[in-house]
Amino acid sequence: MTQTITPKPQTPWAVTIQQRLSTAGLITLGALLAGVAVKTTGLSGKLGFAAAFFFISTLLIFIQQFRLRDLAAAKDSLLSSLASLAIVLTLIPILSIVATVVSKGYKGIHFGMFTNDMTMASVNDPVNAGGLLHALVGTILMVGGALLVSFPIGLLTALYLTEIRGKLARPIKFLVQAMSGVPSIVAGLFILSILVIPVTQELNGLMGSLALSILMIPTIARTAEEMLLLIPNDLREAGVALGATQWRTVSGVVVPAAKSGLVTAVILGVARIIGETAPILLVSGGADALNFNPATGAMGSLPFYIWKAFLTGGTEEAYSRAWGGMLILLILIVVLFGLARYLSGRKVG
């Protein structure tokens, strides 16, 4: 009778619990020593503690690795400490920004803000006077207008890059990239120079839409291109093999297959421009009253609402109002972003 022995898989490289515990112990020790250093020496404050904590823990881990293994391992631990420090430094502003907006913004939120505009209230009035209905309406109209302009252009650009792949595909790709680097204020100046000053002589929502669409087109084009590239070539070949023309293949197969990807592109484009301030300040006028007509008269917007409350106010109420507007804006962006993640995370097709 033969005895079968199944060898247990060995993972000698895996980090053991002991190693984890000793690292955690060293980090705790580092924190303690840093606390002592802050108490006894000239170092002070949160910054002093953080710096001392990082240096002492890194040093402790370095020494331990050197003792247990060798210099190469110790140097390796240095890189992992630095990388961890970097990710912490990246996360601190994100968390701080979100925490600031939420903690300061909730005071500026009240139900009346969705039904009132600022015609009867100044930014320094108590928070529950007035509201940001006009700003929401303005933002929705302007972003919607920008979307109407940008989506066809962005989609056509993406189709050119993925379906036609002409000689100019490479330069066009480069130009789209370059366009995404156009400073937002230049987009505003451009609309001023081409339309407002020579033609309309009036600042209104339509101009805001056009300025925003310059910033939106590259985002939509690039995301849509990426999404169209995800569509397997088999689908295109199947369409052509069935005798469809390229137009029928693209309109009947490729674009419907990429539908959720294109929606993602639209959402990311909207998220890109919804908080844009500089071009809005230059070309949309900025109003405190509700205005449903993009073609005439100044139009308010969320960024303008926040901007005005911050810069012209100065009182506690004005700041609350501004942070309240910021909270609404942030919620909009997070929702849009989550939606895009959800849609693009689903299986394509």
Next chain:
Amino acid sequence: MTLLENQPAAIPAPREITTKPRVSDQIFRAVVTVGGMSSLIILGLIALFLSLKGINVLRIEQLSFITESKWEVLQDAEGKIAESTFGLAAMLIGTFLSALIAVIVGVPIAVLSALYLTFYARGSAKKLLVSLIDLMAAFPSLLFGFWGFIVLMGSAEYWAKLLNKYLGFIPLFDVPAPIFERSPFIAGLVLAILIIPIVTAISREIFDQTPLDRIQAAYALGASKLSMIRAVVIPYGRGGVVGGAMLGLGRAMGETVAVYTVLNVVYQINWQILFGAGGNVASLILLKFGEAGPQEVDALMAAGLVLFLLTLIVNAISDILINRFGRRGR
């Protein structure tokens, strides 16, 4: 068989074989091609119209528009413009200064974060971190500006004082008067925070493209993570990461609102980064635009043109670097 014999042998004419697209396809291709050219058209129009508006000022000022640093419009008693001088040098210096601070502070953090995300983080923690950083890239610059003004300013002022105390003998860290608020240093920090997510995202993508066989070969030879990264990841990703840093530089140079809110925009050349005065081209445009007369608007258009061309050059270099080196790993 009689049936066949009775029929005259009708040989169909050979079908014409062609690769010429149908009419519908021709229309489709034409429309898509025209749409595809839109970015070219828009960029061309931006350059054209900003030049058209700015040409008068540029013609008068010529090269001194970018070498002189005086921005003045003098009016006589009737409110007419008596004399005007437009020189952008101070703001150009401010633009480069704050953008350089942003890159020097932000890029190392971003690259190390990207290394962490690619080679250290795993599983759901990685997904969460990546989403958070991507979300931060979508935050509006307005938010960074006000957060920088309200929250960061206090801490940053403290750091600036420390720098000044211990490194004040270096002219760059000296101050003429103890005003540390709203300095180019703080604006640079805000810009650094603004570009970190962007540079992190690009660097991460580039590190992800490092060929896996090389990574595994390095590990198989006994490399630690550090020596693997030094031997494989850095040589493959160097160009792409530099490109990403340039992209961040371009973004920081063109930033308007974040700089305007944080920085005390004063029209003067200020090399002392800790002193609370300075500006950049974009914030100058926003500041002066409100009360600008027609001639000053033209000058601002010219300033916009300079900014546009600058960012275009920086972006072009970054794009070339990312595409030449970034895709090599695949």
